Amino acid sequence: MPSSVADSAPGPDPSGTEPRSVGATIELEGLTKRYPGGALPAVDNVTMDIREGETVILVGPSGCGKSTLLKMINRLIEPTAGRIRIGGEDVTDMDPVRLRRKIGYAIQASGLFPHMTVAQNIALVPKMLRWPAARVRARVEEMLDLVGLDPGEFHGRYPRQLSGGQQQRVGVARALAADPPVLLMDEPFGAVDPITRDHLQDELIRLQRELHKTIVFVTHDFDEAIKIGDRIAVLRERSHIAQFDTPEAILTNPADDFVSGFVGAGAALKRLNLTRVRDVGITDYPTVSVDDPLQEIFTKLRSGGINEVLVLDKRGRPYKWLRRGDMMRAKGSLARAGALVHDTVTQDATLRDALEAVLTDNTGRVPVTGRRGAYEGVVDVETLMNSVHELLEADRLEAMDAQHDLQEQRAAQTHAEQEGFGGEAKA
Numbered sequence: 001m002p003s004s005v006a007d008s009a010p011g012p013d014p015s016g017t018e019p020r021s022v023g024a025t026i027e028l029e030g031l032t033k034r035y036p037g038g039a040l041p042a043v044d045n046v047t048m049d050i051r052e053g054e055t056v057i058l059v060g061p062s063g064c065g066k067s068t069l070l071k072m073i074n075r076l077i078e079p080t081a082g083r084i085r086i087g088g089e090d091v092t093d094m095d096p097v098r099l100r101r102k103i104g105y106a107i108q109a110s111g112l113f114p115h116m117t118v119a120q121n122i123a124l125v126p127k128m129l130r131w132p133a134a135r136v137r138a139r140v141e142e143m144l145d146l147v148g149l150d151p152g153e154f155h156g157r158y159p160r161q162l163s164g165g166q167q168q169r170v171g172v173a174r175a176l177a178a179d180p181p182v183l184l185m186d187e188p189f190g191a192v193d194p195i196t197r198d199h200l201q202d203e204l205i206r207l208q209r210e211l212h213k214t215i216v217f218v219t220h221d222f223d224e225a226i227k228i229g230d231r232i233a234v235l236r237e238r239s240h241i242a243q244f245d246t247p248e249a250i251l252t253n254p255a256d257d258f259v260s261g262f263v264g265a266g267a268a269l270k271r272l273n274l275t276r277v278r279d280v281g282i283t284d285y286p287t288v289s290v291d292d293p294l295q296e297i298f299t300k301l302r303s304g305g306i307n308e309v310l311v312l313d314k315r316g317r318p319y320k321w322l323r324r325g326d327m328m329r330a331k332g333s334l335a336r337a338g339a340l341v342h343d344t345v346t347q348d349a350t351l352r353d354a355l356e357a358v359l360t361d362n363t364g365r366v367p368v369t370g371r372r373g374a375y376e377g378v379v380d381v382e383t384l385m386n387s388v389h390e391l392l393e394a395d396r397l398e399a400m401d402a403q404h405d406l407q408e409q410r411a412a413q414t415h416a417e418q419e420g421f422g423g424e425a426k427a
Ligand SMILES: Nc1ncnc2c1ncn2[C@@H]1O[C@H](COP(=O)(O)OP(=O)(O)OP(=O)(O)O)[C@@H](O)[C@H]1O
Pocket: 035, 036, 038, 042, 060, 061, 062, 063, 064, 065, 066, 067, 068, 069, 220
């Protein structure tokens, strides 16, 4: 059932068993914003339907009105004209403060309050909604866990004591704390390094598979849009919609030169961003724990007919690759032996991320991790290359089909002309 924005306030619930709110539709109708003194509107007459539980990405050049459009949805900016409906309900004239409690909002550089702890930041909206203290506390822990931060460790820290990526995670936890049906995100990962950004994107995808929120996400980065969007709206100046479609459709069939320009070069390879590690499947790999007695590890390496094992740390996270030869150097401790694991991916990582990870490591595989970085399996270079070949082969067949169609058309035209039916040419 679509949640009504006005009525879905998660009220006190001692049992804690209420159903989670899922997404809500968002309908924008003729939405327009004129800033005072602006010659032209910043956002001009945008009409757009967003489905329940869908992730829609707004991409477009700087200044085209993406942030303005997004902020009109939660009325941080008041529209000059047009209507906004959420979950079928017209919220254009609803009390904006009340509206914003029902819409999560996450922005670049996290927007956390520096004088509040992580827990206080996350508790903000639930407290405003007057949830009972025990429920707020439980929710904070749940949210930290959800975004992959150890509650015990991070609860009492201040934002300045966190890395950029951790701050972004807390920002997302805060936006989701009151379980809003709609989540608005304005370049939330714009300020972190590329590797952290990849991981945050993976986590958002994983979260979304659990939560089914309706997400509107602004980015400059078309690769990011392809990776996380169910649909992408490519916007030109004043937020005029150039194309609003699935990533596949935009990559294979850009509406015009403006969109092609945005897609950029290498559309075929960008499709590597559309396939996920979970789609190609992960495989098991022999593992041992740092806590295992060395003798046991030694026996495992010799007996199983294997050359290498993956050592997991105390929390079950990939730690080191250990080869037979390394055992000589272990000298009673694993600290000096083996090679540290460089990089890991999650099942939501794209093939492109996975390929990058595999290529920077010389083991020919990369560990795949789940919640809190725990080991789940590996994906290897052969599996990845097979997928790349399939993708390129599909492209080649498509191109051949197109070529074939073109030749047939030409032949038909030549035939018609020879028969004297080339009417238009003669007229
Ligand atoms: N408060 C404001 N007053 C006047 N003009 C504004 C205001 N905020 C934004 N604008 C103008 O409206 C237009 C759209 O701005 P907006 O911030 O929505 O763009 P954007 O697409 O988010 O850009 P970017 O990608 O750089 O973040 C710009 O021309 C900007 O200068």
